Amino acid sequence: MKAQLEDLVQTPLPTEHGEFxxxxxxxxxxxxxxxxxxxxxxxxxxxxxxxxxxxxxxxDVLGSRRCDCGxxxxxxxxxxxxxxxxxxxxxxxxxxxxxxxxxxxxxxxQDQGMDTVDANIHLGYLADEREYSIAGxxxxxxxxxxxxxxxxxxxxxxxxxxxxxxxxxxxxxxxxAHDGNVGYLRTKARKMAHMLFEPKK
Numbered sequence: 001m002k003a004q005l006e007d008l009v010q011t012p013l014p015t016e017h018g019e020f021x022x023x024x025x026x027x028x029x030x031x032x033x034x035x036x037x038x039x040x041x042x043x044x045x046x047x048x049x050x051x052x053x054x055x056x057x058x059x060d061v062l063g064s065r066r067c068d069c070g071x072x073x074x075x076x077x078x079x080x081x082x083x084x085x086x087x088x089x090x091x092x093x094x095x096x097x098x099x100x101x102x103x104x105x106x107x108x109x110q111d112q113g114m115d116t117v118d119a120n121i122h123l124g125y126l127a128d129e130r131e132y133s134i135a136g137x138x139x140x141x142x143x144x145x146x147x148x149x150x151x152x153x154x155x156x157x158x159x160x161x162x163x164x165x166x167x168x169x170x171x172x173x174x175x176x177a178h179d180g181n182v183g184y185l186r187t188k189a190r191k192m193a194h195m196l197f198e199p200k201k
Contacts, residue, residue, distance in 0.1 A: 003027065003028050003029050003133065003137065004027065004028045005025055005026070005027045005028075005134070005137040005138065005140075005141055006025065006026045006027070007023050007024070007025055007141060008024050008025065008026050009022075009023070009024040010022070010023050010024075011024075013037065015077065017074065017077035017078045017080075017081045018039065018077070018080075018081035019039075020037035020038060020039050020077075020080075020088075021037070021038045021039070022035055022036075022037055022038075023035060023036045023037075023038060023138075025134075025138060025141075027134055027137065029133060029134060030092075030134075032091075032092035032093075033092060034089070034090065034091055034092055034134050034138070035089075035090045036087055036088065036089045036090070036138050036142070037077070037080075037087065037088040037090070038086075038087050038142065039080050039081065039083075039084070039085050039086055039087075040084055040085025040086070041085065042085055042086070042087060042142055042143075042144050043142060043143040043144070044143055044144075044145060045085070045144060045145060046145045046146045046168065047146055047147070047148050047168050047169065048085065048086055048087060048144050048145075048146070048147050048148065049079060049080055049083050049085070049086035049087075049147075049148050049150060049171060050086060050087045050088075050089065050139070050144070050147040050148065050149055050150065051072075051073075051076035051077075051079075051080070051086075051087070051088045051089070051149075051150040051151075051173070052089045052091065052132060052135045052149070052151070052156065052160075053069075053072070053073055053076065053088060053089065053090050053091070054091050054093045054094070054096065054097075054130055055090065055091065055092050055093060055094045056069035056070065056073075056094065056095075057094060057100055058103075058104075059071075059073075060073050066107065066110075068175045071175040072173045072175060073088075075173050075175065076088055076150045076173055079150065079171065079173075087138075087139070087142060087144070087147075089135050089138050089139075091130070091132075091134060091135060093129075093130050093131075096120065096127070096128045096129055096130050097125075097128065097129030097130040097131070098120060098123070098125045098129055102120075102123055102125065105119075105123060106119035106120055106123060107119075109122055109123070128155065131159065132156065132159045132160055132163060133163060135160070136160065136163035136164070136165055139165055145166065146166035146167070146168040147160075147165065147166065147167055147168065148167075148168060148169040148170065148171050149167050149169070149170055149171065150170075150171045150172075150173050151170060151171075151173065152172060152173060152174060157170065
């Protein structure tokens, strides 16, 4: 049976980065509440700026400086606002897919000397367990012809292309490194092939 997605609610959402239409989706793949923030008319359009952002409660909500997630979220919304159109898909796959509890346990392992990749593996997971089939269905439902993906992660581009999404280009979302996240960013660049300039610190 083919996976199905339903756009249950659309509502205007004014934010500090401009006004978006928030789409709330149900799906037959998981029981999670995925959403998309859409600005402008994106149907049948090419080269639409798109950010596929995986949930990071500590970074997105609490402003944690252990990662760059909250800053990437804000930057992406601002870039979409400046472009005048685009989509931010917010996927509920916390901690690169391992969940909040395991992510917090991984934090403690990192404080004991492991990096973010080794901590996940020590807990019995892959370095990155995210998948993007829901995002593919959302983009399909929005009838977008091609996207410029806001990402530093080449595996995200490859994953979307395998789902049949036309990724026509990439928009970098690099944030400034600081003492709290410089090790995290180095690990993403060195072990996960993220397209980042090597942090100076």
